[in-house]
Amino acid sequence: MTETADPTAVNGAQALIRTLVACGVDTCFTNPGTSEMHFVAALDAVAEMRGVLGLFEGVVTGAADGYARMAGRPAATLLHLGPGLGNGLANLHNARKGHVPVINIVGDHATYHKQYDAQLESDIETVARNVSTWIRRSEATADVGRDAAGTVAAAVGPPGGVATLILPADVSWSPDGAVAGPASPTPSAVPADADVVDAVAKALRSGEPAGLMLGGSALREAGLVAASRVANTTGARLVAETFPTRLERGAGLPPIDRLAYLAEFASAQLDGLRHLVVVDAKAPVSFFAYPGKDSYLVPDGCEVHVLAAPGTDATGALEALAELVSAPGDAATRQPADRPDVPSGALTAEAVARALGALLPEGAIVSDEGNTSSLFAPGLTAGAPRHDWLTLTGGAIGQGMPVATGAAVACPDRKVINLEADGSALYTVQSLWTQAREDLDVVTIVFNNRSYAVLNMELNRVGAEAAGPKAKELLDLSRPDIDFVAISQGLGVPAGRATTADELADLLTRGLAEPGPTLIEAMVPSLM
Ligand SMILES: Cc1ncc(C[n+]2csc(CCOP(=O)(O)OP(=O)(O)O)c2C)c(N)n1
Numbered sequence: 262m263t264e265t266a267d268p269t270a271v272n273g274a275q276a277l278i279r280t281l282v283a284c285g286v287d288t289c290f291t292n293p294g295t296s297e298m299h300f301v302a303a304l305d306a307v308a309e310m311r312g313v314l315g316l317f318e319g320v321v322t323g324a325a326d327g328y329a330r331m332a333g334r335p336a337a338t339l340l341h342l343g344p345g346l347g348n349g350l351a352n353l354h355n356a357r358k359g360h361v362p363v364i365n366i367v368g369d370h371a372t373y374h375k376q377y378d379a380q381l382e383s384d385i386e387t388v389a390r391n392v393s394t395w396i397r398r399s400e401a402t403a404d405v406g407r408d409a410a411g412t413v414a415a416a417v418g419p420p421g422g423v424a425t426l427i428l429p430a431d432v433s434w435s436p437d438g439a440v441a442g443p444a445s446p447t448p449s450a451v452p453a454d455a456d457v458v459d460a461v462a463k464a465l466r467s468g469e470p471a472g473l474m475l476g477g478s479a480l481r482e483a484g485l486v487a488a489s490r491v492a493n494t495t496g497a498r499l500v501a502e503t504f505p506t507r508l509e510r511g512a513g514l515p516p517i518d519r520l521a522y523l524a525e526f527a528s529a530q531l532d533g534l535r536h537l538v539v540v541d542a543k544a545p546v547s548f549f550a551y552p553g554k555d556s557y558l559v560p561d562g563c564e565v566h567v568l569a570a571p572g573t574d575a576t577g578a579l580e581a582l583a584e585l586v587s588a589p590g591d592a593a594t595r596q597p598a599d600r601p602d603v604p605s606g607a608l609t610a611e612a613v614a615r616a617l618g619a620l621l622p623e624g625a626i627v628s629d630e631g632n633t634s635s636l637f638a639p640g641l642t643a644g645a646p647r648h649d650w651l652t653l654t655g656g657a658i659g660q661g662m663p664v665a666t667g668a669a670v671a672c673p674d675r676k677v678i679n680l681e682a683d684g685s686a687l688y689t690v691q692s693l694w695t696q697a698r699e700d701l702d703v704v705t706i707v708f709n710n711r712s713y714a715v716l717n718m719e720l721n722r723v724g725a726e727a728a729g730p731k732a733k734e735l736l737d738l739s740r741p742d743i744d745f746v747a748i749s750q751g752l753g754v755p756a757g758r759a760t761t762a763d764e765l766a767d768l769l770t771r772g773l774a775e776p777g778p779t780l781i782e783a784m785v786p787s788l789m
């Protein structure tokens with residue numbers, strides 16, 4: 262790679278943005294401050310870079326996550342020093358757990374200003390370390406281009422990850438040596454080890470009960486087809502990780518159940534296995550520890566085989582495996598087209614799922630943070646036209662709305678449907694304003710059950726002493742009741758409230774027919 266001087270890069274900020282564009286990064290989600298003003302100004306000098314404003318850093322980082330999941334290439338963030346980065350941390354955590362590439366740019370004080378410990382001075386590296394696979398601080402303007410190209414390469418991997426570039430204000434504004442960096446080479450996943458594929462084929466042909474657990478890139482069409490061929494030929498069970506980054510599903514694709522959230526159900530899915538083959542996924546563990554219950558969900562006596570670790574070509578490994586077990590090319594199961602009827606009568610979480618199954622358009626992207634209210638949605642949409650399903654990869658709530666926002670920026674020709682639980686919505690509800698401003702095609706369904714419902718269940722499961730009114734009070738979202746229609750309208754997104762299944766189906770039909778964002782507040786009883 263050779264560096265080419267870019268005569269049009271007049272300062273560090275421009276060199277940075279031109280480098281990002283040269284590396285294929287042309288979208289920047291941001292909530293900027295004074296230390297980032299030269300970067301902001303440079304956006305007008307580089308036409309190819311789109312800037313998208315988020316009104317809270319959790320929106321910014323989650324949108325970058327959703328964008329990369331669907332675009333297949335990263336977006337940049339631009340965040341304001343340590344506090345801005347800290348505000349965006351939960352959704353960077355979710356991106357990290359999902360191996361999603363994010364280029365995280367954090368402005369800092371000018372190099373000579375740091376010694377004075379001004380108000381916004383803090384230890385940015387310590388905050389970044391928690392979520393970043395790579396941290397680089399640009400110390401001089403002449404380094405910015407090279408550092409930016411390195412940051413892109415680190416984010417893309419594979420496996421993808423959060424790569425953080427800290428940009429001091431004077432490095433950004435100085436013209437000294439400003440040069441755009443080299444475009445990063447297109448990375449490719451590492452091929453699977455042939456001996457490992459061989460050993461897995463032997464295990465699957467041993468006649469002992471076996472299962473394939475798929476995650477990450479294995480949950481796209483090619484991986485699913487190969488895995489289904491293997492499963493149908495060898496009798497192995499197929500299961501997906503609990504919270505996939507991006508699952509391709511629907512009519513015509515091989516269907517796959519996800520491992521259950523609750524350990525008891527997950528254990529039943531894995532019961533009796535002697536071989537568990539993990540493919541771009543981790544061996545399953547329980548979400549939390551519960552007194553007297555197992556944390557590690559692999560059954561006793563079951564051998565775990567890592568066919569493809571993150572960063573390995575999982576699809577290639579599955580295809581090689583299919584050949585080794587002599588799976589016919591057409592052996593994959595294909596989900597038949599099948600939709601439920603449009604529901605009528607009482608509005609429940611199940612009725613919402615039924616309406617979604619009946620109306621989901623071809624090519625839709627579902628950002629699912631419906632939590633307890635989403636329980637029925639995968640089953641009732643299984644035979645709907647082909648779509649993508651994005652989930653809460655790291656368990657840190659407040660992700661669904663930002664991810665929907667970023668996915669809609671990445672895929673302007675596809676309808677995004679955001680299944681959103683009321684409690685989770687309120688962490689990053691400002692996402693709606695970005696959707697309105699950018700005219701994004703997102704239909705949000707808020708399940709208003711006026712509760713942190715799942716925590717009612719967890720309260721019992723952890724074996725806490727009989728919960729009294731003071732405990733219950735902390736899991737209750739009434740008093741006052743929250744009005745999502747008013748919130749949405751206040752943020753510029755038209756909204757309606759459904760109290761029956763018929764109203765819900767009407768609002769969903771209209772929302773899907775019209776371009777631009779809408780929100781439906783679904784008044785549903787709590788399941789827990
Ligand atoms: C960042 C973060 N904070 C807090 C939690 C703990 N938590 C898990 S679920 C939950 C409440 C969920 O309520 P809601 O989104 O309304 O879904 P419901 O359980 O009602 O379906 C909370 C607070 C979390 N997972 N992540």
Ligand SMILES: [Mg+2]
Nearest residue numbers: 683684712714
């Ligand atoms: Mg709730």
